[in-house]
Amino acid sequence: MNTEWSLDVLYKGYDDPAYQQDLVNLDTLINKLHTFAENVGKNSDKDTVLEYIALTEEFSLLVTKLYSYTELRESTDTTNSETTSYLNRIQSKISATSKDSAKIDKYVANLSNLDDIVASDESLKEYTFFFNELKDRASHTLSDDVEEVIAKLNLSAGSAWSSLQQYLTSTVEVDYNGEKTTLSGIRNLAYSKDKEVRKAAYEAEIACYDKIKDAVSFSLNNIKSQVNTIAELRGYESPLAMTLKQASMSRETLDAMLTAMREYMPKFHEYLKRKATILGYKNGLPWYELFAPLGENHVEYTTESAKEYLLKHFRNFADDLADMVEDAFDNSWIDFFPRKGKVGGAFCANLPFIKQSRVLTNFDGAFGDVVTLAHELGHAYHGLQIQGHRPLNLDYSMPVAETASTFNENVIMDAAIHEANGTDKLVLIENQLQDTTQIICDIYSRFLFESAVFERRKNEFLFSDDLEKIMLDAQKQAFGDSLEEDTLHPYMWINKGHYYSESLSFYNFPYAFGGLFARGLYTMYQQEGKDFVPKYRALLKATTVSSVEDVAKMAGIDTTKPDFWRQSLQSYANEIDEFLALTK
Template identity: 65%
Template sequence: MKKEWSLDALYKGYQDEAFQNDFKQMKELITAIKDYVGTLADIKPAEALISLINYLEKYELVFKRLYVYLALRQSTNTTDSETAALIGRLEEINSTLSKEKAMINKYIGAIPNLDQIISENEKLKNYDFMLHEIRREAKHTLSDDVEEVIAKMNLSAGSAWAMLHQYLTSTVAVDYNGEETTLSGIRNQAYDPDQRIRKTAYDAEIAAYHKIKDAVAFSLNNIKSQVNTIADLRGYESPLAMTLENSRMKKETLDAMLTAMKEYMPKFHAYLRKKAEILGHKNGLPWYDLFAPLGESNRTFTTEEAKEYLVTHFRGFSDDLADLIETAFDDEWIDFFPHQGKVGGAFCYNLPFIKQSRILTNFDNTLSDVVTLAHELGHAYHGYNIQDHQPLNTDYSMPVAETASNFNELIIMNAAINESEGKEKLALLESQLQDTTQIICDIYSRYLFESAVFEKRKDSFLFADELENIMIEAQKEAYGDGLDHSCLHPYMWVCKGHYYSEVLSFYNFPYAFGGLFARGLYAKYQEEGAAFVPQYRDILKATTVKSVEDVAAMAGIDLTSPDFWRKSLQTVADSIDVFLQMSM
């Protein structure tokens, strides 16, 4: 089994004739689209709409293939100047179509008999949801020339600042025990069973952020300023309002979820205080022990063992999911280990146009890393279930993006816990609570932090020390007395790449949404067994063509009611009660 992914299914390199031809085809399609848009006034809307869809499908396929290939190559080598240059070239070429895309959206939004035209064409019926989304979004579209300027300026603005953050965090040298390592490598030490190692690694991590914090602060300030400006120009009440509309999610749903989360925070704080007590701390848990393993489950995994473990446990849920996992390991879909220049964390890129996915992790042989693999393979399974949609129907919104990944985590962890006993059971249960606390307490702190930054950035520049203070205050509110307030993490805003996107703001609450929504679906699976699996697949498939509320309604769930979220959180509270009792 190879430890690095292969991208040959996309292209075999930059000199690959297919790569060169696709760049050429993208330019030709842009020219053709520009020419066609110029004739829209002379064509009947029904004919024009079908032609526009055909053009956009072709463009989507060629652009996505090129973009994903470049993004994947850059993620494993952020110092590759050729890749960086090609990304810049691709984005510049793509930006030349911004004016025409705005014109197309306005054209579709203004078609008076849109519903009739859709009903009379089978292909357009498949795009009913997308076309009505375009009509809704049309009111936020600016003039054609302004849309073009925004897209072009972004190349040297938000997009460039995001690349700076990625470059700095992937290349900064971390001084540790007389040697240099990476941020990904040092963060993996947070799971070490030796407290001295965890503390030393935490100190080294904090010192490394100090080297780059000022430059990263400029990245964050300018990205958030740009988003504030664009949200205002487009007539949104706030960046959050813009995010929610783009996420196909109601504010009532977010409010209901946050209401329930805040009600249950004390339960998570009780778990953290007990963990602190077990580890010998009197004033709550210091940050460096947040991921400390408890019990005696110090099991390690090779990548081969991880594959066997995952396939075995998922086979009982669904053969198609287990088969997908085998394919991912065997067909070089996964890039496993950290190294200099590779980005931190983990992600999955779905490639529906070739019916595959690619997964990046920073594997360190622990159970937590196996759970991370299960999480990312959940994204791949989500991609598997939407890959037969039409080319323009393969993007799901941020909140539902974390559904299948968290569902996978529940399957793997619950199976492992149920199979264990004694101190190993305690260790596994605590590991699950550790991860759930991240998507509740930590995600809430990130939501608070980003909300404050957007608000303060309206009229002031936030230097690194102020960003540190905002983060600390957010952590205090979210973690309460569960953490030792004298040992928090002031640089989580540097660590997490989710803040550094000019097109995806508030990529925090979707993790809480995904985790709790998945728990609700998992409860239904426990009630209904195998009969629920086909419905689960249908729900995943629908995420690209329905609002989040309508997707949930397929399972009889009302997301705007705090009661649903309370039921999901109560399942965690029950696990916390078991943990507290076992650790007495």
């Protein structure tokens, strides 16, 4: 089994003739797009729409292939100057189409007979949701010239600031025990069974941020300022309103979920306080003990044993999921281990146009790393369900993006807990509560932080000291008095790449949505058994062609009312009660 992924199915390198030819093909397509834009409206409305779809599909597939390959290369080696050069080159080419794309999109979206044209052609009916979204976006699209300027300036603005944050956090050297390590490596030590290691790693992590905090604060300030400006220009009430529109999700759904989360946070505080008591702390749990194991971790996983564990439990749920997981391990879909230059954390990149995905982790052998693999392979399973869609129906929105991944976590954790006894069972329950507390309390703190940064950035520049205070305030609101105040984490805004996308804001609440939505779906699976699986697949497939609310309705769920969210949270509250009873 290879421990680094292979991208050869896309290209064998930058000197691959196919890569170089596709760069030429991209120029050809850009010229075709320009010609189409100049002549749009000269043919019949239906012919215009059909040509628009054909050209947009071709352009989307080519750009996705080129960009995916280059960006995946960058994620495993942010220091490669050739990769950076090609990524900038592709971004520049794409930005050059913004004026033409805006002109064409607006023309098609404003056709008075567009709905009739779509309804009259079988090949267009599949794009009904796409065209509805296109019409909505058109109402927020600026003039062709302004769209072009925004796209071109972004290359040296938001996109560049994002690359800076990624570069700094992936290359900063952490001084630990007289040696140098990476930020990803030091953060993995938060799971160590040795209290002194956890504390020392936390202190080393905090200290390393002094080297990069000022530069990263400039990245965050300028990205958020840019998003504020664009949201205002496009006529949105706020960046959050723009994000919700992009996510095909209503504010009613977000408010209902946050209402339920706030109601249940005291229950999670009970769990954290009990953990603090078990570990011998009197004034709340120190931040560096959030992931402290409450028992001996008897099993250390290799990549092979992780594969066997996942296959064993996913096979019980669905054969197609287990088969896909086996493919991922055997056919070099996964890049496992941390190394200098590789980005931290974990992610999955769906490549439905080749019916595959790629998964990046920073594997360290703990059971939590197996759960992380399950999570990311859930994204890959989501990709498996949507790969039959047409090219412009392959993007699912942020909130539903975490559904399959978190569902996978439930499958693995539920199986592990049921197989365990005594202390082992307690440890697994606590592991699940660790993760759930992250998607409830920590995610809420991130939402509060980003909301405050967007609001304050309208009128002031936020230096590192300011950002640290905002983060600490958000953590206090989310965690209450359950954490030791002197050891909160003022720099959590530095290492989370989610804050640093100029095109995707508030990538925090989707984790809470995914966690609670998946929990509700998993409860249905427990009640319905195998009969639920086809419904689940259909629901995942619909995520790219339906609103969040309509996807939920397929399972009989109303996301705009707190009741569903309360039911999911109550299941976790019951687990906390079991934990409290076991540790009484």
